Amino acid sequence: MNHSTNPTTVTNMKIAIKTYGCAANIADTETITGILTTNGHQITTETEADIIIFNSCAVKGPTENRIINAIKQTPKTKKTIIIGCLPKINTERLHNETQINGIAGPSIGENIIELVNRVSSNKENTIIQQQTPKEKPSLTLPKINTNPIISIIPINFGCLGSCAYCAVVFARGKLQSYNIPEIIQRIKTDLTTENICEFWITSQDTAAYGREIGKNLAELLHTIGKVEGEFKVRVGMMTPNMITDMQKELIEAYKNPKIFKFLHFPVQSGDNQVLKKMRRFYTTNEFKASITAFREAIPEVTLSTDIIVGFPGETKQAFENTLQLLKEIKPDITNVSKFFARPKTLAAEIKEGIVPPEEIKQRSTTITTLVKQLSLEKNMQWKNWSGEILVDEKGKVKDSWIGRNFAYKPIVIKSTQNLLGKTVHVKIIKVTETYLIGEIDD
Numbered sequence: 001m002n003h004s005t006n007p008t009t010v011t012n013m014k015i016a017i018k019t020y021g022c023a024a025n026i027a028d029t030e031t032i033t034g035i036l037t038t039n040g041h042q043i044t045t046e047t048e049a050d051i052i053i054f055n056s057c058a059v060k061g062p063t064e065n066r067i068i069n070a071i072k073q074t075p076k077t078k079k080t081i082i083i084g085c086l087p088k089i090n091t092e093r094l095h096n097e098t099q100i101n102g103i104a105g106p107s108i109g110e111n112i113i114e115l116v117n118r119v120s121s122n123k124e125n126t127i128i129q130q131q132t133p134k135e136k137p138s139l140t141l142p143k144i145n146t147n148p149i150i151s152i153i154p155i156n157f158g159c160l161g162s163c164a165y166c167a168v169v170f171a172r173g174k175l176q177s178y179n180i181p182e183i184i185q186r187i188k189t190d191l192t193t194e195n196i197c198e199f200w201i202t203s204q205d206t207a208a209y210g211r212e213i214g215k216n217l218a219e220l221l222h223t224i225g226k227v228e229g230e231f232k233v234r235v236g237m238m239t240p241n242m243i244t245d246m247q248k249e250l251i252e253a254y255k256n257p258k259i260f261k262f263l264h265f266p267v268q269s270g271d272n273q274v275l276k277k278m279r280r281f282y283t284t285n286e287f288k289a290s291i292t293a294f295r296e297a298i299p300e301v302t303l304s305t306d307i308i309v310g311f312p313g314e315t316k317q318a319f320e321n322t323l324q325l326l327k328e329i330k331p332d333i334t335n336v337s338k339f340f341a342r343p344k345t346l347a348a349e350i351k352e353g354i355v356p357p358e359e360i361k362q363r364s365t366t367i368t369t370l371v372k373q374l375s376l377e378k379n380m381q382w383k384n385w386s387g388e389i390l391v392d393e394k395g396k397v398k399d400s401w402i403g404r405n406f407a408y409k410p411i412v413i414k415s416t417q418n419l420l421g422k423t424v425h426v427k428i429i430k431v432t433e434t435y436l437i438g439e440i441d442d
Contacts, residue, residue: 010120011040016049020067021057023202023236025084025106027143027152029055032083032112034142039113043144051079051101051119053112056086058167061340064090071098079119083108085171090343095127104130106171107157109137136176139186149392149421151190152200155183155220159205161239164279164350165308167342168204177210180223191229197421198392198404199224199233206235207242218249225256230423232390234408237264240290241282247290251297261298262408265291266306266335270325271318274311279346284325291329302407304333309367310360311339313353319363323370332378332409334371338364372433379431382409386427386441391419402435410435 015036019029032053033043046052052074056067067086071094074080081102087094088105102119104111111130118128136157145151156177159169190196201224203209209217217238224233235254243250254261265287269275272283294301307322326334338360341348355363389403389411401419403411403426412435413419413426426438 010117013041013116013120014044014048014050015041015053015116016044016046016051017053017055018046018070019055020063021055021059021084023152023200024154024157024204025055025057026146027154027202028084028107030143030145030152031109031137031141033144035110035112036116037144038142041116046074046078049078051081051116054080054082054084056082056084058084058086058089058171058342060337061342064093068093068097071100081115081119083112083115085168088171089167100127102128102130107137107154109141136178139178139182140189145194145196147392149195149197150200151187151194151196151198152202153183153186154178154203155201155206155217156203156209159203159239160208160211160242161205162279164277164346165311165339165342167345170344172204175208175212177213177215179213180210180215180220183220184223184227187224187227187231191227191231195421197231197390199231200236201233202236205237205239205242207238216246216249217243218246218253221250221253221256221259225253225258227258231258232260232404233258234260234262235264237266239280240265240267240287241280243290244282244286247293251294254294254298254301257406260404260408261301261406262304263294263301264304267325267329268306268308269311269314269318270307270322271314274314274318277313277350278308278311284321288325288329300407302333302409303329303331304335305329305331306335306337307367307371308337308339309363310355312347312350312355314339314355314363315353319367323367326367326370326374330374330378331371332375334367334374336364336367336371375433376431379409379433379436382428382436383431384428385436387425388423389413389426389438391422391424394420403438411438412436413438413440415440 057063079101082100083104084106087103102115115130158173158175267287389405391401391403393402395401399414399416401413425441427441428436428438430437
């Protein structure tokens with residue numbers, strides 16, 4: 001670590017932030033944006049910026065490549081800082097292939113000020129390393145929301161998993177949960193000081209929440225459900241085996257009208273042997289049993305799952321088993337990823353059963369075709385549905401808006417009015433694979 005002597009406090013630097021990856025990373029960016037702004041810095045575009053901060057993700061190889069290329073293309077006149085997961089996962093590549101002025105891990109919080117000061121004061125192109133703080137950042141730090149009506153709240157850092165393919169554990173570390181009063185206070189503050197209508201409860205694994213402090217996700221959601229005010233909550237990804245001991249209570253918590261009926265439940269493979277090699281501690285039958293329990297209690301729950309194609313040892317039969325599982329459970333959304341070995345992971349050490357890249361590509365095409373069909377099939381069930389939606393996003397086309405119904409289904413509507421944060425009554429007139437199209441009911 002480069003210890004420069006007490007750099008002069010610098011203000012009014014023009015800073016751009018490029019964010020990659022998950023909701024937890026977006027939350028980190030919102031916090032550092034709030035901290036930098038409060039400390040007299042100006043957040044601006046890459047063209048205008050003196051310093052560009054790359055808030056990085058390292059879950060997938062292609063994302064890492066994109067970040068490295070973006071850093072390489074940054075003009076030499078600008079200083080660069082890279083934070084997030086990539087510095088903790090592939091520092092060597094960053095040192096070898098890029099010229100960076102400052103570097104730190106994820107969830108840097110208030111330490112971003114010291115790093116910006118050092119980089120601003122240092123005239124040489126030296127990398128200034130900063131250790132990731134051992135303590136998670138306070139939930140009371142200032143933040144500027146990316147979407148003015150959505151507040152992203154990290155409920156814990158780290159996880160309890162040991163998945164063979166995952167490198168994030170090296171970046172985010174062991175489980176550290178916020179206590180329930182801290183989270184509730186953040187929600188109440190956002191409801192009274194901001195125009196927040198929607199909260200995203202996020203972490204590497206929301207189902208691991210509170211295990212080290214004697215709490216769990218079901219208890220947290222029950223408590224959030226009792227907070228006064230008009231708002232909705234989207235719950236982030238849960239590892240299937242982590243919900244088993246609280247499944248009944250979790251389903252009850254999900255019945256609260258404040259909770260979107262949206263379940264992000266990654267299965268990763270439909271083959272038990274592959275799941276074992278992945279170090280996913282559940283079977284396909286256990287996964288299906290949880291889905292069945294949720295659907296029996298909440299029939300219209302939206303199911304989102306993830307699949308990794310081409311993990312070492314995935315035979316043709318194992319791949320067929322995955323296709324069969326998807327046909328059985330019929331997810332609304334399936335995120336398909338091609339397997340890429342990540343640095344330091346167990347999967348990177350596997351030498352047997354390697355699936356050739358051409359075969360991975362072919363399997364990915366096959367499974368993508370299937371999941372599009374399944375998504376369209378699920379969305380067709382919403383044709384002619386009418387009900388209330390919360391408009392939480394501006395559409396890409398002029399005068400278009402995106403709202404979510406109780407099952408977090410994205411519904412595109414047209415209006416010349418500013419509908420952001422409004423609740424409107426709509427009827428679904430058309431469906432596509434990825435979204436529904438509605439018209440406003442007067």
